Amino acid sequence: MSAFTLNDLITIMRRCAGELDEVQLTGDIADVPFQDLGYDSLALLEATGWIAREYAVSLPDDVVTSIETPAELVAFVNEKLDRAA
Amino acid sequence: MSIAAITGVGVVAPNGLGTAEYWSATLNGTSGIDRITRFDASSYPVQLAGEVSGFAAEAHLPSRLLPQTDHMTRMALVAADWALADAAVQPGEMPEFDMGVVTASASGGFEFGQRELENLWGRGPEYVSAYQSFAWFYAVNTGQISIRNGMRGPSGVLVSEQAGGLDALAHARRHLRKGTRLVLTGGVDSSLCPWGLTAQIPSGLLSRSTERGRAYLPFDAAAQGYVPGEGGAILVMEELEIAKAGCDRPIYGVLAGYASTFDPPPRSGRQPRLRRAIELALSDAGVVADDVDAVFADGAGVAELDRVEAAAISAVFGPYGVPVTVPKSMTGRLFSGGAALDVVAALLSIRDGVLPPTVGTGRPAPEYQLDLVTGAARPGTVRTVLVLARGYGGFNSAVVLTAPQV
Amino acid sequence: MSPSRSYQAGGRRVVITGIGVIAPGGIGAKRFWELITSGQTATRSITFFDPTPYRSRIAAECDFVPEQHGLSPQELRRMDRAAQFAVVSAREAIADSGIEPEQLPADRTGVSIGSAVGCTMSLEREYAVVSDGGRRWLVDHSYGVPALYDYLVPSSLAREVAWVAGAEGPATVVSAGCTSGLDAVGYAVDLIREGSADVMIAGATDAPISPITVACFDAIKATSPRNDDPQHASRPFDKSRNGFVLGEGAAVLVVEEFDRARRRGAHIYAEIKGFASRCNAYHMTGLRPDGREMAEAITAALAEAKLDRTEVDYVNAHGSGTKQNDRHETAAVKRSLGHHARTIPMSSIKSMIGHSLGAIGAIEIAACALAVEYGVVPPTANLHTPDPECDLDYVPITAREQRVDVALTVGSGFGGFQSAMVLTGSGVRS
Numbered sequence: 001m002s003a004f005t006l007n008d009l010i011t012i013m014r015r016c017a018g019e020l021d022e023v024q025l026t027g028d029i030a031d032v033p034f035q036d037l038g039y040d041s042l043a044l045l046e047a048t049g050w051i052a053r054e055y056a057v058s059l060p061d062d063v064v065t066s067i068e069t070p071a072e073l074v075a076f077v078n079e080k081l082d083r084a085a
Numbered sequence: 086m087s088i089a090a091i092t093g094v095g096v097v098a099p100n101g102l103g104t105a106e107y108w109s110a111t112l113n114g115t116s117g118i119d120r121i122t123r124f125d126a127s128s129y130p131v132q133l134a135g136e137v138s139g140f141a142a143e144a145h146l147p148s149r150l151l152p153q154t155d156h157m158t159r160m161a162l163v164a165a166d167w168a169l170a171d172a173a174v175q176p177g178e179m180p181e182f183d184m185g186v187v188t189a190s191a192s193g194g195f196e197f198g199q200r201e202l203e204n205l206w207g208r209g210p211e212y213v214s215a216y217q218s219f220a221w222f223y224a225v226n227t228g229q230i231s232i233r234n235g236m237r238g239p240s241g242v243l244v245s246e247q248a249g250g251l252d253a254l255a256h257a258r259r260h261l262r263k264g265t266r267l268v269l270t271g272g273v274d275s276s277l278c279p280w281g282l283t284a285q286i287p288s289g290l291l292s293r294s295t296e297r298g299r300a301y302l303p304f305d306a307a308a309q310g311y312v313p314g315e316g317g318a319i320l321v322m323e324e325l326e327i328a329k330a331g332c333d334r335p336i337y338g339v340l341a342g343y344a345s346t347f348d349p350p351p352r353s354g355r356q357p358r359l360r361r362a363i364e365l366a367l368s369d370a371g372v373v374a375d376d377v378d379a380v381f382a383d384g385a386g387v388a389e390l391d392r393v394e395a396a397a398i399s400a401v402f403g404p405y406g407v408p409v410t411v412p413k414s415m416t417g418r419l420f421s422g423g424a425a426l427d428v429v430a431a432l433l434s435i436r437d438g439v440l441p442p443t444v445g446t447g448r449p450a451p452e453y454q455l456d457l458v459t460g461a462a463r464p465g466t467v468r469t470v471l472v473l474a475r476g477y478g479g480f481n482s483a484v485v486l487t488a489p490q491v
Numbered sequence: 492m493s494p495s496r497s498y499q500a501g502g503r504r505v506v507i508t509g510i511g512v513i514a515p516g517g518i519g520a521k522r523f524w525e526l527i528t529s530g531q532t533a534t535r536s537i538t539f540f541d542p543t544p545y546r547s548r549i550a551a552e553c554d555f556v557p558e559q560h561g562l563s564p565q566e567l568r569r570m571d572r573a574a575q576f577a578v579v580s581a582r583e584a585i586a587d588s589g590i591e592p593e594q595l596p597a598d599r600t601g602v603s604i605g606s607a608v609g610c611t612m613s614l615e616r617e618y619a620v621v622s623d624g625g626r627r628w629l630v631d632h633s634y635g636v637p638a639l640y641d642y643l644v645p646s647s648l649a650r651e652v653a654w655v656a657g658a659e660g661p662a663t664v665v666s667a668g669c670t671s672g673l674d675a676v677g678y679a680v681d682l683i684r685e686g687s688a689d690v691m692i693a694g695a696t697d698a699p700i701s702p703i704t705v706a707c708f709d710a711i712k713a714t715s716p717r718n719d720d721p722q723h724a725s726r727p728f729d730k731s732r733n734g735f736v737l738g739e740g741a742a743v744l745v746v747e748e749f750d751r752a753r754r755r756g757a758h759i760y761a762e763i764k765g766f767a768s769r770c771n772a773y774h775m776t777g778l779r780p781d782g783r784e785m786a787e788a789i790t791a792a793l794a795e796a797k798l799d800r801t802e803v804d805y806v807n808a809h810g811s812g813t814k815q816n817d818r819h820e821t822a823a824v825k826r827s828l829g830h831h832a833r834t835i836p837m838s839s840i841k842s843m844i845g846h847s848l849g850a851i852g853a854i855e856i857a858a859c860a861l862a863v864e865y866g867v868v869p870p871t872a873n874l875h876t877p878d879p880e881c882d883l884d885y886v887p888i889t890a891r892e893q894r895v896d897v898a899l900t901v902g903s904g905f906g907g908f909q910s911a912m913v914l915t916g917s918g919v920r921s
Contacts, residue, residue: 018148045711046215053211061712129632168650173638191644202618206625210544210706219775219905223666226907231770240770244664245646252663283632288640350654358659478650
């Protein structure tokens, strides 16, 4: 079981960057690019900063530009967590 | 030369959300000053403030904006929305480089800043928000308002404490004169968090009274300081001919004159410069003292400052020479938002032919020789109004508003 | 008719007659000019506090000892470092202008001081005291120092300068983020043109090198983490650039109505011919790649100056050294100056003195005025391998002797603000 789930990410995104009125963070959004969900690089910086602190993982500087979708970010964080474990 | 007309106003005030609620409360003498509720202020020597109550940002703004904005920016964005709606302007239908934004600021997003300072000092640098780099700074309202409304023309952010609200309006007028069609302008401020209140206390100008009706008494012999408040107003300013072409849209009035001066240092033996600001503003407006129907005074509620202001008013208009009022006695002083809100009140006085009262002050100190509007609103023809604002440290600004020419 | 109306009809011209600068690497306009034309850099590891926990641990700090500049203990207690910079620079500028302070016409002299973050250093220091190191939300007001309200509302910066100059005309602080310096001087130009003042003490100051500012730029990864090589960390337009280097400093100018300056036989550095600002209305920290707003500001400033784009001899770039900015700006300059952009030098002095937020715009105006004065274009240091998308002549490494009659300086800041100013030398007089 993953230590970091899509639901965890959605909760964090809501908290860090709100939710767009026209985009509901429900259903199958795992592969929808962050940009299409209305989250810009600033929102991702806030969210990845949160994840780095709360999950005690170190994320590289370019994570917000190299990762495009929630699924990719979840996988990336889990990989980091596995490696740290 | 172009004439600067005000065609829309948006108000977020301690005694009323929205223009109608604010104006009705203000004419009735209803004060928004009360005990501080946002935090437990019982350990502070200042316990009263003009807090904006009932403002639910999430009811007015997309949730996307909330994590990145301080309380005062949220209020400014909503005031801007209301002002545009009032002016019946759809920014999306205008050329984006023809619209600009000029706001005044005094302390930035201070509550946001306190939270991030606490994160940094109490927990560590990695806890500081990605939004801190702009959410607290003085330029944030101009930036956020321009983004929300797609306004890409000239901008500006002025900081001259309470005088800044008038300086912003005057700078907006400069942009109109250079060809910008519409400028959103004014000021909204708040630093009513524990750190903000703590930073205000050393000015020595805050009232320590806990009696809400007697805490802030402009021009009263018993004046003992002012009550801090939050909120302000955003106005839509357009070139008069363009505004007139907008068919049946209301025109509140015209920013006809403006001037600002700066006082010499204390103990220099030189005279304060408020009187000169008044005279220059009248001259800029092409009016004389007799033309002025009312003065919306700065009304610091501090004896030394009240005396200087009263002397300047009497010197220009003569003793008891013009009705004077201080509606901010019902809101407290709103820093960069105060003068912008006074301008709205003055424009509504022109519209409705009535001057709002100064509350608290029963009778002004006789030595001031002021015809202060107290007790109840005073009806009468109001076509030309002088609004004064003075910023801590010596900033004096004066604006002359006139009724829209028919 | 009111003074402002009659003056406006007269087409009043505005010139720079005095310059005062505090910049990393040296105090005073002379030392500043020597540094930026030598190509030396003043960026280093942060010494003001222990930077160990931070991502970016580099800054361009000023070695400024206020007591050496005649500030009294009382003034030091009252003034934030940014205010101290402003006051010392203002005194230098007034002395440089040849005006005896008592000869300044009080009512006709105004003040316009830019600052992005005001008195943030003092605010943070005092916050740490009243909050017991960030442990109390309900901070202890009894530890609040007397000057705390001066720090809260940075209009105190304009007050301090007004007192130095004896100015009793219009005074304000202009705080438009990183375009504050340009906007403050642009504001001063407006006031002189419209007749509200004859002399403006105008410029900008910022002293942001404190933990909260370093942390907030860390959070958005805007500053350079090249911590093992601080002298070469500010690399505008270079392929290897990775963020800006935080700086501090001030520049204050004596900005004067032309006829007045001429009558008193003043030395004129340059005329300020045009200024404009635009917003991107796009993002608080992001830039549209096409650079259209900055291009609009440049075009509007040139139009106000009544100059053709082909007359520009030098562009002083914003050139912060972030990936995004340098490409944006290159696009904006190409868009506004067309083919001419490829034929003229464009350099970033931030490569040497870092990015002092609101102050830098005024410091860069000073650099342009001095470039016009001396016929030398300062270089972009640390530019060895240009980014292929940054393909203009950025004057790498070494200064260039070249006549500069028309200089353009641009700025870009959070909030989406873009500003441009045009200065001319005596060769271009309308």
